[in-house]
Amino acid sequence: MLLAALTALFMALGYTLGGTGGALIALIVAAGMNLFTFWNADRIVLSMHHAREVDAQSAPDFYGLVRELAGRAGLPMPRVYLIDEPHPNAFATGRDPQHAAVAATTGLLSMLSREEVAGVMAHELGHVRNRDTLIMTMVATIAGAISMLANFGLFFRGGHEEGNGHGNLIAGLLAVIVAPFAAMIVQMAISRTREYGADAAGAEISGNPRALASALAKISGQAGRIPNPVAERNPAAAQLYIVPVHVSELFSTHPATEKRIAALEDMAAEMGGPAIAAPPRASALSPAPQPRRRASALDPHRR
Structure with a gap:
């Protein structure tokens, strides 16, 4: 329904601007740009994060965990990457399950227990299994076409409106302003x-919604x-991560973390597990000491 709404919005914008030629050109150009991104997204994203590929020899625990989860999910083994950053986050990329890659930061591995890391990586493999990369590429294609058509629409209009020039101009301006914002919301x-x-x-996949909920609470904090x-240089990268970098529920590409944890609590209850206890949050004036020097299950030597 949301994809249909986005497509209808694009068609309405093209109609309002008064011609099919400009809409067709904008759609072709936007589709070409997004098609290039679709085929090269994994290389672009991994290069942007300076990610290094690891294997069973260089990161046996982490690689073995991903291999176990991929087997549970019925997926081909993805390529596995580590990002040497203290920021705790993870993401998945690749155009389909056969060309997928998953990545996590060293900050995430040092902060979470093995069960919590398993929940996070299972989430990323869930994106792969659900083919979210393909879905979001389709969305980006239509949204990109809307933005491009809005930017150049007035030029495509030409001067063929004679009778109601002011009304057409106002309608065009409203379309140029409103359509990209509506596309962003969808x-x-x-x-x-x-x-x-x-x-x-x-x-x-992980069989442990409690661990994923606990990981979300820790990471979001x-x-x-x-x-x-990377997110500071390129804010669009924020939609890749398991939690948003800047928390703003209204304009965030992610649901509120509290709502996601509540949904996982419901899943845990259905599976017969105990309620998920959220870790206490440190206040800004009296932060609780962080276990920065404690070795994690996947980083026993605190590397």
Whole structure:
């Protein structure tokens, strides 16, 4: 329904601007740009984060965990990457399950227990299994076409309106202003539904919704405090991560973390597990000491 709404919005914008030629050109150009991104997204994203590929020899625990989860999910083994950053986060990329890659930061591995890391990586494999990369590429294609058509629409209009020039001009200006904003809202709504779907898939794959909920609580508590240079240079990268970098529920590509944890609590209850206890939050004036020097299950030597 959301994809249909986005397509209808594009068609309405093209109609309002008064011609099919400009709409067709904008759609072709936007589709070409997004098609290039679709085929090369994994290389672009991994290069942007300076990610290094690891294997069973260089990171046996982490690689083995991903291999176990991929087997549970019925997926081909993805390529596995580590990012040497203190910022705790993870993401998945690749155009389909056969060309997928998953990545996590060293900050995430040092902060979480093995069970929590398993929940996070199961979430990312859920994105792969649900083919969210393909879905979001379709969304980006239509949204990109809307933005491009809005930017160049007045030029495509030409001067063929004679009778009601002022009315047509006002309608065109409203379309140029309103359409990209509406497309952004629909795009965020689709992205949020995919996050809920990946949470559910991650809980199913890992078999432990409590661990994923605990990981979300820990990561969200630190994601806004620890700098993320990639997201600061390119804010569009924020939609890749398991939690948003800047917490703003209205304009975020992710649902509120509290709502995601509540949904995982419901899953845990259905599976017969105990309620998920959220870790206490440190206040800004009296922060609780962080276990920075404690070795994690996947990083016993604190590397």
